[in-house]
Amino acid sequence: MAKGQVKVEVYSERLRLRWSYRSQRYCLSVGLPDSIINRRVATQKAQQIELDMLSGNFDPTLQKYKPEDPLPMVVAGSETSQLHSTLGYLSPVQFEYNYWLSLEGVKAA
Template sequence: MKIGIEVFKGYLRLRFPSALFNGNQKYFLLNLADTIENRLAAEVKAKQIELDIIASYFDPSLGKYKAELFTG
């Protein structure tokens, strides 16, 4: 499943496939401004989540991914 990267009000967010959440659309705001460097960081985060989905380690509460957010 593909995780999308979008810009919302100048910040990057991830868009999850609705199939992961019983047909409901979910977003994950990264609190990163839309810059080239931050887009690369968002791509890495999206790929990590995609790998978790494939390996059946996906955390639908998204808590795992908040704890792993970039600390600068």
């Protein structure tokens, strides 16, 4: 790993970031399972950390980079799911979850 480079890796089927900065090793769980969309999210987080290291704005407590609180599970037919449907917004995690749910109904011919 090159100096100042944040590496995205899979550990226990979950994404995490690993890097060194000023002789200190860091590891941060992204809080997402391994998938194409989630790797993009992790890569963006890695780029943010790399830029902060280069610009001198790195947060050694990692609070700045930790994932936000997880989204609550949305149950079909609940007021929350109706609100999400009305707003038409899906986070990348919700989008991927809905995609995989849609495939469950598809059966091989």
